[in-house]
Amino acid sequence: MRIDVDGVSKRFGHVRAVEELSFTVRPGAITGFLGPNGSGKSTTMRIMLGLVSPDTGSATIGGRRYAELDHPTRTVGAVLDTMRAHPAMTCLDHLRLHARLSGHPVRQLDAAAEQTGVATFAARRVRTLSTGMRQRLALATALLGDPGVLVLDEPANGLDPQGLAWLRDLLTRLAAEGRTVLVSSHVLAELEVMADDVVIIAEGRLVTAGPLREVLAAAGEDGAPARSLEQVFLSLTNGAA
Numbered sequence: 309m310r311i312d313v314d315g316v317s318k319r320f321g322h323v324r325a326v327e328e329l330s331f332t333v334r335p336g337a338i339t340g341f342l343g344p345n346g347s348g349k350s351t352t353m354r355i356m357l358g359l360v361s362p363d364t365g366s367a368t369i370g371g372r373r374y375a376e377l378d379h380p381t382r383t384v385g386a387v388l389d390t391m392r393a394h395p396a397m398t399c400l401d402h403l404r405l406h407a408r409l410s411g412h413p414v415r416q417l418d419a420a421a422e423q424t425g426v427a428t429f430a431a432r433r434v435r436t437l438s439t440g441m442r443q444r445l446a447l448a449t450a451l452l453g454d455p456g457v458l459v460l461d462e463p464a465n466g467l468d469p470q471g472l473a474w475l476r477d478l479l480t481r482l483a484a485e486g487r488t489v490l491v492s493s494h495v496l497a498e499l500e501v502m503a504d505d506v507v508i509i510a511e512g513r514l515v516t517a518g519p520l521r522e523v524l525a526a527a528g529e530d531g532a533p534a535r536s537l538e539q540v541f542l543s544l545t546n547g548a549a
């Protein structure tokens with residue numbers, strides 16, 4: 309399923325968070341979503357998930373707005389920066405609760421816990437988790453519905469090098485299964501290794517979007533591609549931070 313962001317604008321008071329933003333995210337690939345702090349990435353992702361309504365434009369998943377999806381949690385899994393998990397609950401109880409609320413089968417819970425490594429600390433209470441463990445639990449929650457689309461806001465946050473390698477493998481596998489994977493991150497070196505496509509925004513507006521290789525080639529000089537995604541990012545978003 310494709311994600312289509314079409315002419316989206318959103319203001320919060322006098323802050324223009326997103327301005328006339330349009331791009332698509334294709335299935336079967338990892339799309340890196342980049343932009344300086346405050347450039348509108350989280351707002352755009354929240355609009356995709358129906359948590360924020362745009363002033364103009366629309367964000368659709370497989371042609372439908374989130375609120376119009378027949379089975380939202382079976383269609384889209386999300387990791388947002390603000391996962392609410394009760395600190396006194398164990399990871400297993402947290403997953404059970406979410407699975408029950410959304411009507412997902414128990415076998416899917418087991419699969420999500422295995423895939424994310426949560427199975428190894430399922431009996432721990434949420435308040436005792438490290439940042440990386442919380443990220444894994446958030447991902448497991450997102451995967452409960454076996455969704456075809458994943459919208460992940462900084463899932464690499466707080467992961468150690470092993471965690472980053474694990475996340476890269478997991479997302480690569482999920483995309484290879486034909487899922488649509490949109491992932492925001494400030495870890496450009498990591499995104500460069502795993503992303504097939506990139507969408508770069510600054511001050512709420514699109515800077516560039518397309519296959520990573522083409523974006524690197526277009527930003528290069530004298531016929532040679534740009535050296536790194538970081539180089540492209542810094543030159544294209546210069547002064548926008």
Ligand SMILES: Nc1ncnc2c1ncn2[C@@H]1O[C@H](COP(=O)(O)OP(=O)(O)OP(=O)(O)O)[C@@H](O)[C@H]1O
Binds near residue numbers: 323324325343347349
């Ligand atoms: N609920 C809100 N009320 C007021 N302003 C908001 C709200 N949500 C976001 N903003 C503002 O909108 C702009 C875009 O914020 P957003 O969180 O979407 O950026 P971001 O690219 O995800 O940033 P970061 O990389 O720092 O997470 C910022 O100026 C932010 O302060």
